[in-house]
Amino acid sequence: MTCHLCLIRHGETDWNLARRMQGHIDIALNARGQAQARALAKSLTGQSFSAIYASDLARARETASVSAQELGLAVTTEPLLRERHYGDFQGRTYEESRQAFPEAYERFIARDVDADFPGGGESLTIFFARVRAALEAIAARHSGSHVLVVTHGGVLDMAHRLASHLPLEQRRNFAIGNATVNWMRREQGSWRIETWDGRAHLDNSQDELPG
Numbered sequence: 509m510t511c512h513l514c515l516i517r518h519g520e521t522d523w524n525l526a527r528r529m530q531g532h533i534d535i536a537l538n539a540r541g542q543a544q545a546r547a548l549a550k551s552l553t554g555q556s557f558s559a560i561y562a563s564d565l566a567r568a569r570e571t572a573s574v575s576a577q578e579l580g581l582a583v584t585t586e587p588l589l590r591e592r593h594y595g596d597f598q599g600r601t602y603e604e605s606r607q608a609f610p611e612a613y614e615r616f617i618a619r620d621v622d623a624d625f626p627g628g629g630e631s632l633t634i635f636f637a638r639v640r641a642a643l644e645a646i647a648a649r650h651s652g653s654h655v656l657v658v659t660h661g662g663v664l665d666m667a668h669r670l671a672s673h674l675p676l677e678q679r680r681n682f683a684i685g686n687a688t689v690n691w692m693r694r695e696q697g698s699w700r701i702e703t704w705d706g707r708a709h710l711d712n713s714q715d716e717l718p719g
Contacts, residue, residue, distance in 0.1 A: 531594040
């Protein structure tokens with residue numbers, strides 16, 4: 509049976525505006541991010557979801573909780589839905605990371621699929637495998653249902669590539685905005701994108717992620 513996932517990137521944070529890499533660091537929504545979460549929740553009113561999942565990081569949990577109240581559902585937190593771990597890049601802006609770790613930054617920007625980060629972190633290959641496992645587990649658990657999943661930009665990047673078969677090493681050619689609506693389905697063992705980057709409910713949405 510088909511499972512439909514409504515994938516949401518969390519609302520805006522101050523670190524999004526500063527182009528500061530959050531990764532696993534727990535950053536709360538800013539005022540615009542909170543407004544985006546409310547607008548998202550209103551746009552989902554009347555939708556029939558069997559469950560809501562969210563990354564256990566605050567920015568995703570906060571975004572999900574507003575929709576959960578609107579939809580009358582509880583939020584299940586899932587650490588596998590966390591953003592990619594960026595090692596020592598976390599807490600730095602992209603420019604600060606480039607200056608501090610020029611060679612590692614070049615591998616990052618070049619989308620070297622096996623490169624990790626100073627101080628640990630996840631390669632694209634490892635990150636993709638984590639995201640795929642998380643989404644497939646949710647789809648298997650909720651076959652025949654619609655599920656809301658609130659997560660992070662990097663996770664949406666991996667999810668889109670899973671469904672579109674865009675190689676990990678190729679630059680991104682699709683948008684990943686804060687609190688936009690993205691639908692995918694899993695059917696007969698395959699993923700398909702239904703709609704992507706729905707933002708009619710938003711006045712503004714940040715996409716500061718590198719390609």
